[in-house]
Amino acid sequence: MTVTVAAGIPFADDFDDGEAQDFTAVSGAWAVENAQYHTTPEKGSNAISVINLGEALPENVEFGATINSLKSGGYWTNSMVVFDYHNENDFKFAGTFVGNKIWTIGEYKNGGFSRLVETRASIAANTDYALTLLLDENNLATLKIGGEQMATYQFGDDITEGKLGLGTFNAKARYDDVYLKEIDDAMGEL
Structure with a gap:
């Protein structure tokens, strides 16, 4: 297996080239179909x-x-971005x-996941959502959907030490327009 390493930050992949060359599938089957990354x-x-x-990730990242x-x-219906990934049994989402x-x-440790903070909302399957996750130097994770803040959680340890990625729990999903950039703090642009 050949692993391609992305050039660095900023990073973007819209999968329009039919490839996900800067990603490594850790678990599950992943493939680019119709210019989207499916699992x-x-x-x-x-x-x-x-x-x-x-x-390495900067201290403040979008x-x-x-x-x-x-x-x-036979499947659940969910989709996540993964952060602070260390291995299949130690990551945040x-x-x-x-x-x-x-x-x-939330976080996944030793075979189980914990939702640390949650916000109820009207959500539909088979619908595209623009997800943004802001990670800052104070270990604050802020989840936004379509620019609207949905959840914030303060972690007790560094949340930018591990890798970033995509994931599901017993679910099929598709992803597009993945990006990563450094920001000046959890509220704005660099």
Whole structure:
């Protein structure tokens, strides 16, 4: 297997070239179809694909993607961005659980996930949402959807040490327009 490393920050991938060369599928099946990055894990399993960034993350970063949770028999309906990824049993996430109608920030440790903060909202399956996750030097994670703040959580440890990526919990999803850029703080542009 050949792993391509992205040049660094800023980073963007719209998958229009039919490839996801700067990503590594850690779990689940991932493929580019119709200029979008799709995942279909085995039923009951998670799917994670991480960005192979060529440099360490800055202290203040904006990470975004268009996410779409696909409704499919035998699966849950969710889609997430993954951050502070260290391994398949140690990472943080931000995204939606459509069936529960929540936007959430949480963490996955030792085979189980915890939703640390959640906001109820009207959410539909098979619908594109513009997700933005702001990570700052004070370990504050802020989740925005379409520019509207949905959740904020203050972590006790550094949230920019691990990798960034995409993921689901027992769910099919598709992603587009993934980007990463440095910002001056959790509120604005660099």
